[in-house]
Amino acid sequence: MPSVSMTVNGRAVTGDVEGRTLLVQFLRENLSLTGTHVGCDTSQCGACVVHVNGESVKSCTMLAVQADGAEVTTIEGLAKDGELHPMQEAFRENHGLQCGFCTPGMVMSAVDLLQKNPNPDEGEIREWLEGNICRCTGYHNIVKAIQTAAASMKG
Amino acid sequence: MQMTGQYRIEAPRETVWEALNDVEVLRLCIPGIEEIEKTSDTSFTAKVRAKVGPVSARFAGEVTLSDLDPPKGYTISGEGKGGAAGFAKGGAKVSLEEDGAATLLNYDVNAQVGGKLAQIGSRLIDGTAKKMADDFFSRFAETVGGAPAEAGPTPAAPAAAPQPAAPPAAQEPAPEPSDADVGAGASLGVWVTGLLVAVLILIAIFAL
Amino acid sequence: MYDFNHHRPASVEDAAKALTGASDGKILAGGQTLIPTLKQRLASPSDIIDLGGIAALKGIKEEGGNIVIGAMTTHATVAGDATVKAKIPALAALADGIGDAQVRNRGTIGGSIANNDPAADYPAGLVGLGATVHTNKRDIPADDFFLGMFETALEEDEIVTVVTFPVPEKAAYAKFANPASRYAIVGVMVSSGPAGVRVAVTGAGPRALPPRRPRGGAGR
Amino acid sequence: MSDTGIGASVKRKEDFRFLTGQGRYTDDINRPGQLYAYFVRSPHAHAKIKGINKAEAEKSPGVRAVFIGADMEADNVGSLPCGWVVTDRHGDPHKAPPHFPLARDKVRYVGDHVAVVIAETYAQAKEAGETVEVDYEELPAAATLGTALSSSAPLVHDEAPGNLCYDWVLGDEAEADAAFAKAAHITKVDLVNNRLIPNAMEPRAAIGEYDGGTDSYTLYSTSQNPHLLKLILCAFVLGLSENKLRVIAPDVGGGFGSKIFCYAEETVCTWAAKKVRAPVKWTGDRSEAFTSDAHGRDHITHAQLAMDENGKFLGMKVETTANMGAYLSSFATSIPTYLYATLLAGQYTTPVIYVNVKSAFTNTAPVDAYRGAGRPEATYVVERLVEVAAREMNIDPAEIRRRNFIKPEQFPYQTPVALQYDIGDYDASMTKALEMIDYDGFPARKAASEAKGKLRGIGFSAYIEACGIAPSAVVGSLGAGVGLWESAQVRFNATGTVSVFTGTHSHGQGHETTFSQLVADTLGLPIENVEVVHGDTGSIPMGMGTYGSRSLAVGGSAISKACDKIIEKSKKIAAHLMEASVDDVEFDKGTFRVKGTDKEKSIAEIAFTAYVPHNYPEDLEPGLDETAFYDPLNFTYPSGVHIAEVEIDPATGMTEIVDWVAVDDFGNVINPMVVEGQVHGGIAQGVGQAMLERAVYDDGGQLLTGSYMDYCMPRADNLPSFRVGMTQTACTHNPLGVKGCGEAGAIAAPAATINAITNALGILSMDMPATPEKVWRLANQHAQAAE
Incomplete structure (x- = not known):
């Protein structure tokens, strides 16, 4: 083995x-x-x-x-010392999750997006999320959360 | 799915008919055959390994011949179990026509796949079935007729798919118009439409 | 998934040896098609030869007017590579449209073309751009590489090492993705370059091919 | 309004654990010594089981047991019941053929359960499962709804001649005919409500556990209603004493109806746990979810609307064939009848409605409630009919709706299809929606799209829903086998914090937050001091679970009632502590005061003394822990208007939703953020149905859309951002004045989408899903016709 x-x-x-x-x-x-x-x-x-x-x-x-x-x-x-990562915080702030099942993957994917493109527009966010399916939120608040995180991570 | 095709075999009809009933010939022609054993005059068991890209599944099953009308044709039908992959079954009505010294072999294949392969591989089933039928009949034509077979495609639907450049071949797997809305390759219409549109877009890009 | 022996050779030679030595060996490149297939138990190779440890197979360079892409280079790397974007933006765009972001981070050009899915993007890219596939044994023009549905000119123990693309004057790739799988329903690469005007279509048949009657009289 | 009180968009309490990977879903749970179950399923849609050889599987490494239907039969395990009896037009109950957890003589759909292999690892169980040899005699399948009721169709069950489950009517056909005879115009539509696969992101899972010491069972399950599951398993299937089974539904990753039902897998895991004397865990994969979760929708309908010359509705006739699948799932029979036909009045004063529903058995997966359950199907019929009528009569689509709306002064309004709407203001929603979408600006936007070579369309959907599924008396009279009240227990801890036990279940709806808000606001506590507990029949009072947008309207009302009891009891304690008369004690924001004095006690102080009752009089009971049950008087009737605007590229058939306005009336709202989230998700599912999703079986009964490769789930790039507005008319009959919000989007969206697309294309009708290919064909057909 x-x-x-x-x-x-x-x-x-x-x-x-x-x-x-x-x-x-x-x-x-x-x-x-x-x-x-x-x-x-x-x-x-x-x-x-x-x-x-x-x-x-x-x-x-x-x-x-x-x-x-x-x-x-x-x-x-992702969270360090009990402090949520800005992406996690943005998901919480914007109600970017409901049942929570897709959420870990969604958050990890979103974090990678901002690494590659710190300033994505709505269309770029939606396109990036093509590999993450959420059945609860209709994506509306997930997109908002990622926009919020992008703004807050810029500082 | 259903498909039809025609091969011209450079051999007399009697010879072709005998070959169609000869286990040894079938052994040479069935793609992926691992075992074949005659169990009666009109039946045999076979083990076939079907390889389609990354998929490689072993099917074990029985093949029976019916509607025997020597030397004009028969119906060959079979069903194979593929374990985790599901099952495949189908039949082909084969008819032989004399064409001078040669023989025209017409086939009308009806194939169905069930279980996992149908559930997750529906986009590939038609193409695969077509390919396997073509492989079989072209090898058969070659084995019996000696020379590479001459194909005379008689498409069930207008041939939309591009034709292959090199022989041997019947028509390329033209996907059947099907009821599925969403499968890739689900609908002939989508392919034709999509192809046209994509070509138009590219022409537009190049015109700039 | 059925279990298998896992090999992680450090060179292409060792990989070829492992492949020859296995009763039913299978090359693992990015794994984005192979691993789902194994999970569904639709294949049961005895051995998996993982090319992930062969550094020489990764990377992109410009050489003699060609873009040379290692077989284990991911779609994301091709899509984001400055040289590819400058010289063959159509190829970067093609790579950027494969699967989804995570698939692009793992899937490789070598894996894609060796698999030759009839709805994959790269085969049309290679044929449409007149690329050459280099293996551990020989060089194969793209036109001769893709034989049929999932069939390539690769022999049993042959491994794709590099793909070279001549730089065209211009090229473009457009695809209609299946809304569910995001595979190409149809994808078309058109290029005009050293090899003339080339058109290749994926998705609309068993393999990437030039259309029967290329428009505007263009042909190979 | 406090920042955590009723009406505030409080951030969700449950999010921290979900965002940090600390959610606890069923598959995250592992029990000591657990074994793994793998189900051997039928690859055939219809076959006789001539024999099963499990000898090789039993000898396989790690295998502890292989069970088949006969083993369950030997233990007298019963059939999975359908809990709602529909009485047909002749007064007979629906046909209810047995549905055994493991098939006995026949398999009836692809994915039907044939055997279970239990082994030490999942891989071992699966590998052994492949060696179970089932000798099938394949039978022709009745795979499509369109042909299942024809005389030549193969029979799915001998007990159901002609594959007919029931032939049911609502309304008076003769009256309807009379209304149609007077009509100036009759609009007819033929509709297919496409079959959907729910696809909650968490696949179903179960762990059955048996404790020999107490002869009791625990079942961990992905259930929306653990008590109901317990009841069904004990009373109908396994024959257990109800006190010997505890069902725990921990975090559940979405349900949308598909996790209401009692399924074979959880039944088998529970039963087998005793047989093998070890916990038995099953985690479904997505492929299994596709074939064996209950599917949704699947209707074929012919509908007609009679109007006078002004477009005033005179009558409606609807004929529907509904697919039940191979077996009756837990509530299958009620969906196309009581949850569908009763909604066909919509928001309109149509005086006469006649409905005939025939339900058919087919060799496909069972069909049951999926988000909206019957009501999306009804709304689709009504709103497509109204839209086509408007186009045929050349009346503006908003105007024809307004002409026929039930007016505010007409409430309570008795519809001709058995419901009594308590309140609503449909015109208000329409007005607000028209403003938000800038309806007057539409012609200019359409012209701008045309200038770009695009087709623009606008589509309306004025939906009504009957939800807050209850009351018991009503559902009982309609054949339901259960009561549909809800329970709540509000328990003060000695230190002044509160645990709230609810019989509803949260699987994305945010109950832990909304219910905390409700309790904190009512009792005047900091929201952090309130904990909501759900999902464990070992700790919560018997409750009926979450579906049909019932949790707040029914469950929240129960909590409200329990809080009232807490306050009442606290007043007695306060009166004792402050030496006053109970009648003089007032309660406000967490503090009890004696009228006209400055004496006061906080509710926390009261709670403390309730558990440390050192000086309580004999007639004052210690403790502060109240349970309430609430059975409402009526459904609640949320309503609203959704308007979709689409732009179509006629060259490609690609449709983009460029704007979406949703104006909903959910009555009073506890947490607007959560409510809007529910609306968004519902719209996405409705748009999915309208544009992307469709379950397809081939003629042989093979599921061709059995994975995400072929079944198209809505993804972020398929959808726009939505604009959500609200109007409010408070529900008249529950203490909170709330209605349900969970299904609204899924109910409204399909009609709005198709109305917009057909509007853009200048055609009357098309079937869902509106795929690019279909749209392209129609766009070009239209272009040719226009030339």
Whole structure:
């Protein structure tokens, strides 16, 4: 059984996994980081989005062994010292979530957007979110939240 | 899905008919065949490995011949179970026409896929079924007729898909007009429409 | 998913060796098609040869008037690369329209063309731009590379290493995406460059092809 | 208004845990020693099970047990019931063929449950599952609604000849015919209400657990109504004592109706936990959700509207065929009848309405409530009819609606289809919506679009909803097998904080916040001091759960009543503590005062003494903990007007929603932010139905849209930002004056969208979903016709 080592939310972790173990399974089952969710099996819903080496990826479409040696950030690693990340805060402020299931992936995806494009317009935000499905909010408040976060992160 | 096609085989009808009933010939022609065994004069069991891109599924099943009308044709039908992938079943009505010294083989295939493959792979089913039928009949024509087969496509629908550049081939998998609104490749209309529009957009871009 | 042996070779040679040595080996590039297929248990390879550890397969450079893209370069990298954007903006736009942001962060050009999905974007890009596919064994012009639905000229133990694109005078890619899967219902790459005017279409048939009668008399 | 009181957009209390990955959904829960279940499902739409060979699976690594229908039968496990009896036009109950959790003799849809494999890991269970050999004799399938009732259709159940579940009528056909005979104009439409798959983002999951020491069970489940699930499982399916089953529905990732029902999987996990003496966990994947969650909608309707020469409605006749799927899901029968036909009056004074609904069994997944449940279908019929009528009569679409609106002075208004609307002001919503969309400016906007080569259209939908699903007496008289009241317990802790136990369930609606606001405001407490507890039958009073936009109107009213009881009891305590008469004690903002004195006690002080009653008199009971049950007098009737504006590119058929105005009357509003969020989500689902979503089975009963590759979910780039406005007429019969808001958007949006698209295209009708291909064809057909 292959052994993998990676840094997850700043913490070095090691685990024995099968070749077929998905990154999301490793996070949820081995590390009990259950904030990352699985909402589909065809890599479309985006509930499982985490950052690997700083980029958003679908952790259900990546093997744990592929993340060997990587820096992984999950929703649990976003808030620092009990302080919500500005994106989390903006989601709360703008009611960008309802049932909360798609939220971790949505937030991680949105954070990656602002890394790449700190000043996106509404159309760019909507297009970026193509890989994240939310059934509750109609996206209206998610888009608002990302705009708010963009403004607050600019400072 | 349904599809039809025609092959001209450079062999007399009797020869073609015999080949159609010869397990050894079928073994050579069925794409992905791993095992085939005759269980009676009109039936055999087979194991086939179907590979479509990343998908690779083993189907085990039975094939039966019916409506035997030697040497004019028969109906070949079968059903295979593919475990997690689901099942595939279908049949082909094959008729043989004499065309001078050669034979025209007409087929009318009816195929259905069920379970997981239908559920998540519907966009690829028609193309795959068509490809497998073409593979079979072109290999068959080649095996029996000796030379690469000459294709005479008789499309069920107006051929919208681009034609391949090189033989051997019947018509390319023209997707069947289907009821699904959303599947890629779900509807012939969408393809034609989309193609035209995309070409028009590009022409507009180039005209600038 | 069925279990498999995982290999992470450090060179293309080792990867080819692992592939030859496996009873039913499969190359893993970005994995954005292969992993969902494995999850659905629609394939059960004995061995997975993960190219993620081969640094030489990544990256983009300009060389002899061509844009040279390593097989393991992600769509996001191609889409965001300054050289590609300057020299072949149509190719950057094509890469930027594949799947979604997360798929683009993992999916690779080599994986896409080796898979040759009939609705994928890159095959039309390669044919429409007159690219050449380089493997560990040979160089294959794009026109000869894409054979049919999911079929390429690649042999069993052949691995795509690099794709080179001649820089066209101008080019454009347009696609109609399936609203659900976002695969191309149809995508068209048109270019005018060293190889003349080229048109290639994906989605509308089993493989990326020039249309039967290119408009305006353009042809290969 | 305080910044956390009723009417304030308080930020949600539940968000911190969801935003930091600390939500606790069923799949996040793991029980010691748990095993994993994998369901072997039918790949066929219709087949006889001739035999099942499970020997190899039983020998597979890690496998503890493989169960099939016969094993459940041997344990006398019953059929999953349908809880609502619909009486047909001849006075007979609907046909109710059995629905066993694991199929016995036959499978009837793709995804039907055939066997369950229980193993130490999920992978082991799945691998073993593939070795279960089922010998099927395939049968022809009745896969499409259009042909299911024909005499040549294969029979889904022997118990239901002709595949007919019921043939039901509402209204008087002769009266309707008489109204039509007088008509100056009759508008006819043929509509298909496309079948939808709910797709809550969290797939269903369940963990069944058995405690041998107490002979009791715990079921963790993704349920919208844990008590109802408990009741059904115990009383109808598993034959357990109700005191021996605890159902916990923790955080649930969306429901939209699909998690109301009692499903095979949770039944099997509960039952099997005792068989294998270990917790049994099942987590569905999306593929399973597509095939085996109850689907929604799926109607074929022919409707007619009779009018006088001024466009005044004289009568309506509606014939609908509704799909039930292969088995009756928990409430399936009521959706196309009592939740559909009764809404066909809409906001209008149509005096006579006659409805005939035939429900059919087909070899497809069961169909039941999905967001709006019957009411979107009704609104689609009414608002398409009205729109087509306006175009045929050449009357402005807003004007024809205004001419027929029920006027404010006509309330309470008895419709010809059994409902009594308590209050509303439909004209007010229309006026506000027209202002917000700048209706007068539409011709100029249309011209501007045309100058760009685009087609612009505007579409109205004036919807009404009957929600706050209750009252028990009414639903009981209509055949419901349950009461539809709601419960609440408001429990003061000794230190002055409050735990509120509600029988409703929150799976995105924000109850923890809204209910806290309600309690904090009513009792004069800081909102942080209020905790809302839901979802655990072990701790909450029996309640009926959340669906049909009932939580605030019914559940919130129960909380309000419990708070009243708290205040009443507190007054007695205050009177004792301040040595005054109860009648002299007044309560205001958390403080009890003796009239005309400066004596006062805070509610926290009262609560403390209630639990430390060192000097209570004999007749004063300690404790401050009150439970209330609330059974309303009527449904609530939210209403509103949605206006969509679209722009179509005739060259591509691409439709863009360029503006959306929603003006809704939800009565009094506790948290406008939460309410607007509900409206947004509802509109998105309605637009999804109108433009993107459609479940497609092929003629053989295979689901072709079985993943997100083919079933098109609305995504951010399919939708605009919405403009939401409100008008208010307070509900007359609940203590809060509130109505329901959860389904409004999904009810209003399909008609608004299709009305806008057909308006842009200059045609009368088209079927949903309005995909680019369809729109392109119609746009070009239209262009040709115009040349």
